[in-house]
Amino acid sequence: MEARHDLQTINQDYPKPISAPPPPISKDIEVRRAMEASSKSSLFNLTRDDILYEDEWLMAVNKPKGIYCEAVLASAPRALLVAHSSNEYHLANRLDRDTSGVMLITKSHKVAAKLVKAFTEHKIRKSYIALSIGPSPNWSKITIRSGHGRSKHGAWRVYAALDVGRVLPGGSVVRDMETTFELVSVNGEKLEPSKEESMVVVEGEPEFGCNGNEDVVVVRAFPRSGRTHQIRLHCQYLGIPIRGDVKYHGVYVWRGRSLEGHELHAESLSLDHPVTGDPIVIRAPLPCWAAGDGSYNG
Template identity: 85%
Template structure:
């Protein structure tokens, strides 16, 4: 029998995602959070209290949780010292419920330089996250994996060997790398015994790490790449999903309290100034949950 080349291909060999899809409950919760954030963002205005750094070329601000980046950008001209320019751009973006350092540039030229710096991994980013799960038995772990959307449209972790393969919809699996450190971790509000354990995980299949545990674990994460929801995905893979991050199986209700967003904070950016070339380190104040008040805040 001759092959029929005019028939549609229905059984493409798509790579299989490693992490689980969002739980069914996440759809309604995420919709509720989006509506609340839209309302909050429409009323939001930056003040000088939000400003972490400013010069004639750029400004760094501390984005609050539950506010969209676009609302931060649109209100920036009202407080910028020299607002004669109309070339304001976001140099980096944060998820709706992620707080912390955001860079706003004041010209197209500076924006282009910073985009290049981020793309070439010349900007060092530090995040802090509060997770619920088993206490880590490692001090530093680097995860190398693939990243992409599954056939259901959700971001998922893929095997490192799948990088470059085609996904449903025509996109590709891209590389994703995060280093997560636990030498500054707090577990249930206490510092754990120091560990010398350092490891590199190249994701090949289902995670072998235990997901059983109800400890409060605060970690610092240093993403090398800048993929969408990267830290949230890698924390899910490690079995320590971020508290409140219902999309990636984080605790939505925990110890009698409901959490209205995930607890992830962009703590610092370290980079070479795009104009002067001087080293620039921008840090934002830690939210209360990262400063030790884990349960009641």
């Protein structure tokens, strides 16, 4: 019986990922970036200028690029504007090491639980802005619906929407992933918002044309699910990988200079306050690269 079970496991019809795996060079670059971020994070101190919003229950901060979330959390008590005696500080949301922008820190277990539940139930609206390099898109607004998952010890990958719920090697399952993108600018030229929206349900390889150009494309992203590396993966699928995002095939050298990390910024969070119920919108100042002219700003 054991031999038959092993044979069944080997012959298991697992879903195949749609997006490409990380390029070989990404491993060395990611290790170097991680070491640099660890060094910077060990010296990091949150300042009051970094605080975007604060009351007696929570605070929102503008996390810098290249700093780990844990370093921001550890330094939060020293930067408080509103006096608080508790030591129950928690991260309500997390951002990737090189993603900057709005991060929420709660001041009690109870508030933390409420916000985690709100994020899980997709009751908090998030917007991001990203700078990508690739051919200019032929859409102005598009929604991508796909699967999301990774094999055991593998990288996160895009899967077909029909694969949602199927088991992957290692026992995890493909989960749903949906993001709406709006085109903001191409090569520094601002574009007017469009009411027309395309929908792409991922079934196989992307069909977006490639003209070979290396345009500077700025997009605004609205993730409707909260999967790991969601926006980065969907930008890769659209053929406009984020600049500096070597793991997902973004350029890591631009105009002769090496990039320190990917250019993705958590622009805003819209939510009902976990205690008062009042609607609040928290915005982080945009980084210089969001101007979309292709200039290098570290």
